[in-house]
Amino acid sequence: MTDQPTPMMAQYLAIREANPGALLFYRMGDFYEMFFEDAIAASAALDIALTKRGTHLGAPIPMCGVPVHAAESYLLTLIRKGFRVAIAEQMEDPAEAKKRGSKSVVARDVVRLVTPGTLTEESLLEARRHNFLAAWAQVRDESALAWADISTGELRVMPCPRPRLAPELARLAPRELLVAEGVDLRELARDAGAAATERPPSSFDSVAAVRRLGALFRVDTLDGFGSFSRAELAALGAIADYLDLTQRGQLPLLRPPVREAAGGAMQIDAATRRNLELTQALSGGRDGSLIAAIDRTVTAAGARLLERRIAAPSRDLDLIHGRQAAVQHLLDDARLTADLRDALSRVPDIDRALSRLALDRGGPRDLGAIRAGMTQAVAIAAMLGDDRAPVLAEAARDLTGHDALIDLLDDALVAEPPLLARDGGFVAAGYDTDLDETRALRDEGRGVIARMQADYIAQTGVQSLKIKHNNVLGYFIETTATHAEKMLAPPLNASFIHRQTTANQIRFTTVQLSELETRILNARDRALEIERGVFDRLVAAVLERAGPVGQAARALAEVDLAAGFADLAASEGWTRPEVDDSRAFQIEGGRHPVVERALKRQGAPFVANDCDLTAGDVPAIWLLTGPNMAGKSTFLRQNAIIAILAQAGGFVPASRAHVGLVSQLFSRVGAADDLARGRSTFMVEMVETAAILNQADSAALVILDEIGRGTATWDGLSIAWAVMEHLNAVNRCRALFATHYHEMTALSARLDGVENATVAVREWEGEVIFLHEVRKGAADRSYGVQVARLAGLPPAVVDRAREILTALESGEREHGVGGTARPVALIDDLPLFRAAPPVPAAPAAKPTQSEVEARLRALNPDSLTPREALEALYDLRDLLD
Template sequence: MTSVTPMMAQYLEIKAEAPDALLFYRMGDFYELFFDDAVAAAAALDIALTKRGKHLGEDIAMCGVPVHSAENYLMTLIRKGFRVAVCEQLERPEEAKKRGSKSVVKRGIVRLVTPGTLTEDTLLEARANNWLAAFAEVRGQGALAWADISTGAFHVAPCPRVRLGPDLARLGAREVVLAEGSDAAAVVEELGAAATPLGASAFDSGSAETRLTRLFEVDTLAGFGAFDRAELGAMGALVEYVELTQRGRLPLLRPPRREAASELMAIDAATRRNLELVRGAAGGRDGSLLWAIDRTVTAGGARLLERRVSAPSAVVEVIRGRLDAVAWCVERDGEAGRARDLLRRVPDLDRALSRLSLDRGGPRDLAAIRGALEGAEALHAALHDTDLPLDIADLVGLEPLHDLLDRALVAEPPMLLRDGGVVAAGFDAELDEARRLRDEGRGVIAALQGQYVEATGIGSLKVKHNNVLGYFIETTAVHAAKMRADDRFIHRQTTANQVRFTTVELSELETKILNAGGLAQEIEARIFASLRAAVLEQADGLFAAARALAELDVAAALADLARGEGWCRPVIDSSRAFEVTAGRHPVVERALKRDGTPFVANDTALSASDGAAIRLLTGPNMAGKSTWLRQNALIAVLAQMGSFVPADAAHLGVVSQLFSRVGASDDLARGRSTFMVEMVETAAILNQADDRALVILDEIGRGTATYDGLSIAWATLEHLHDVNRCRALFATHYHEMTALASKLDGVENATVAVREWEGDVIFLHEVRAGAADRSYGVQVAKLAGLPEAVVARAREVLTALEEGEREGGGKAKAMIDDLPLFRAAPPPAPVPVKASAVEARLSEVLPDTLSPREALDLVYELKQMAGKAG
């Protein structure tokens, strides 16, 4: 059996602290991984797997990544579902050697890297929050706490189990902390987040309150709100997990903000997916509502815009306040434009501040804070005399900190503190002197030599250096007696022709020159630490400034969008109105503009003072039914997030819940067919929608037999009308359902207009009152490119079915039985065609050999030949 080396013994001891994580074990300029960690990492990162010695008779698998590029590898591992424990060297190798030749450098885990605890810019999406959440349940009550440790945002809300999925979908949380054994893990993993178990004691509300008061340095949490036991448990567990992963270094978290469900438009996960609010069909931002409207120019503004799209307000006063700010920017184009120019130069204040709080910040984070403060002050100066309906007082008040950073830092600091050159010249006299000695040592020595020559009158006196004596003063033996008579000069050495001296001043200067580089680094590190402390001392003011900058950016960006796209300010109130004039789909319209195709706008009248208001929409596929349904849902989202909307006019009563069931796909992992997915989503709507909900339903029942589907769609519409009593848009191919408009007071028919021309269908994309008489499915199939034989056969079958349906009595089946068997006609044999004179002439031409003149002559020749043939 091979004995365990001291280094491997240390590795195994540290690995035991993080058994469920890959251990990045620092060895010089590399992070090394061993044993099973190495095997897993090598496969995930596609890097070489090697070996290093043996353990218990087996080869020790090993792989490694360079420290300077470790962040790229970390991102790959995190995206593939791994957790990584980063183990750093806690002392220099020289310090270890002092303890003995066999001593191992002290190492320790400094952080656990997990999906919800990322802070580095290279690991994060600048324009999106990275939420870490914790879910707690206490005596039947549930609560969700969530924080972004890269920005300091911290929230909590009541969250019964039924709301967990929708709330996590709204946040897009990357990681969720749960009590060990919680069956909520299935909900978390279904949404693609990492479920992280934590001991039940972490969720104890009593210890959580103590932990939180200590974190925020208060005697009671009452100043932040009234929290129930489940909310305290969720917040406490989240804070404990952050402390665990950051190894005691807590980020600057803002005081928790309690959110009430009634303050936000409720949108479930299926609706978010169907409407593509912040993620397109391919998974990225492209094609989403956020992609279509995002004109923010700061990272903080982009993150705020995404939060508002994900969680539109349901409070009339809040919505109107946001609209007021956008309207001001629309009307005051000049001031808003100048504000956007200033905002473009504002760095990411939140994330710089968070990195500094975790002691992972560098000189450029201090520079980012300086730049943000400079921008904030310039914006306040430009806007404080205006009637802008935003509170911009928080943009100022930190001038002393800005002045300190401005004086202390160079214009463009290096990435790393150890690179030096961070602190500006003139800020610290001791640092300036150290730099002068480090950079101008020869000049300093020459100046001292000149002083000695002048003092002694010995022109041949020289200050020299060698590896034995260091710096010394050298003169000829003729002048030795004069030098010895001066008490300042201390004899060092006599050679055949020279005598060498030193002075206390020269010895001290030599020491300073030799230590100047290290001293300059130490002084810069000390100044950096003091600047960091000064910044953290003003954290509350900096967070407030960051919030004000983000709100201004969002208002100005939405105004720029409204001006550029011709959007209008919606009227928002507490009624049940839903009136849109010439509404448009913001995403489709943007896509069409790239091709120069105009979007056909449509009106929507869906108001009801009491009871349901439902539009039953019929018409063929490809006519624009789904577009109209979705655009009205997106207009509601835009209005309630505080944006102008793509319409000529809009009057909307606040929508409490938004439900959309548009399109479906199999859920094979859970054994669900397309039809089952459709029914599950429909059931959720019918069981939850209230009278202020807006429901968008498209083609309910299409995944089963015709009469089954028609029955389900019919009953669903009646339930929406009689029980839910909501506002709804219901698209269907079941024309039989149009009869409900005469039976139910709140239902009206609408159709998408088309025209037929020579057997083809032309889509007008206009929504009108009335009902479609057929679906034009065969014509659409032809447009899609189905073989002509298939289209012709489909017409035969359709005619037989329609005739049998008209005759009744089961004749449809008989008509089908009497149809002759389908026989695809063989492709026609090619008919030989005699080449024309023009074709014959062209067959002789070799284009690559033609000169420009010959090509022009050929065109005239062919034109003449074609004229004769005509």
């Protein structure tokens, strides 16, 4: 016989079945409870106690729970560990359920499905990074990628064939990727750090997408938003459908979709982003990345804009020049920049406050954020004035026209609103007369009663009249029988209603007193009800101006980024690059911002270097040789970073820079095993190199370091040689190619556009000194043995390595490159390596026992009196003398 589930557990199981693939947070009073497999999984993930509640099918039901007031922190942990969470709230007052009968269950339903790509809570988001939800759709031979950040309202779409998907995901770094069932993109999603979520094919229906998007934006046609392909509509529609599912009909405040052109930005693949550490260091985290070194923004929106610009540098010259002009304008006016940054530092995150209000997850503090942001917007517009760069002029226009909204919020809100509307106390005194009176009753009930009592005394002339209260009658008027006769007679009897007669007193009430009593008893709830109504009206007023408010938020981010770039250029000595549509790449005094920042902290200077890859119509390639630790990799990376900063619209770490538009940036610097895919270091290197050779066009910039190092010497040299020839003859691009194969320096005489460069070193008394200077010419050796000694290899190993190196070099001189001599044969005549015999430890001398030690051993502390112990101590000291 099996036991039947209780009504509550039956409800839980029904809700759980309707929301597969998600943990169910089931609201029970002040806790979200989980049962069965959900409880087991959640208790392990959250490290909370697993308990039991009742039985099901003869077995105890596992159970765990989290407090409602602390749910966000637990949600964050679960989301980071890959869970999705369905939140089931109580949809009615438990008292209503009791009225239906003892077995009735409080109505509950899922109000939201929390997933990595649909977060809006401030505590669950990184303030300075976007939280993108992406969707990839394929309709016949067309493909598209759409992405949205519901916390800021951004929505974009672009054509995206399958080969372009990995680079675009690397650029966006979405938290969640929607794909149609049967389309396996889990590996791509994992590489981008996203959770892959499969959706039914109907979610990607392009015809249904028109209806979904129309409902989302409350329009009858999408023509006003531009023209979209069927694949783009399918991707956008999948996002709209998923938001409807996860938000349970409470759709976010998204801006109309923007179509991005595929060639509008510099293409940077995932490996290049990782190698250059643009937004995340190789060690993990933001610290040590490019963006950490250059981020001078003071607002969260400005930081997110900076990340977008670095992730996708523009190829539009007008945009680049306009952004540069804004930075230059602020750089030339240090006082204005300082004032702007001070005002911007008081701007809250308007976009995310607006989004929470639209999703009915906001509170009074979000209204306060809108007020503060719009107030600063008006002030910043006034600072910018009329004489400014076009980008700043456009921003200033978007920052004005919000006076009515500011005045409304100023009048309605207290200076420091609370977080939650349900707590009340956020509406300013004097804004709502009814609320003021209700608060007075709530907070000053005794005073109100006293004033009413004084009014009644004046009306009746009865000085002994009192207004009292008890639990039976509530509030009542009491007077003596003698004075009561007056109140029972006309005209006072029309106002004073007899309620009770006692031995010595007669009690009355009035209509006003009864109403006042009701108002006092209900004052707290009534005050909260009035404030909630005010809150709803204020939210409606804000959302009515959501478009202009959002535009102002974007303008503030633009000003913040320009001011941040100007501050960076002023403090670090950066310069405005010349950017055009040529094939130039001339850098004078270039520096690596991350390395320079680290050296500055240590009090060490950074050695700047020039780079010139300008060669007209022919390829321009520098073949860079020199020892490890001399700075080759830094030199390679800094030039790639300068190209990114230039096309992002910022200034660059150089004394002069001329950058012809870079269409694609490829960097293969450093490598590691990819154990998840079963790839060795060499295989990873070859895969990345293949991607470069197959994709790089003549406007690309390619950075290659140590191609072929993961295999045998002659194999590696052959591969590196062939790659160099392919770059020169087929790709015909600008490139920096670092290698330890010194034989390749001969290519400068065979290939047009190839020049040799080397990182200079100096030897002094057997030591190698790294000068970190890049000069024209070729290195004659790699100084690997010297570097090994600096790294701390045992002296015997270093000496043996020198012997072997001398033998190999002498053999190469005799036989030449590619000669018949085998490396082992060249060292056959060397004596075998012998480890130095260990130095025997000297036998420890047996310590002699001193008289002090003998006396101490003879003492028995437990048997000594205090006086004897003191005397013994003096005796021992005398022995030392």
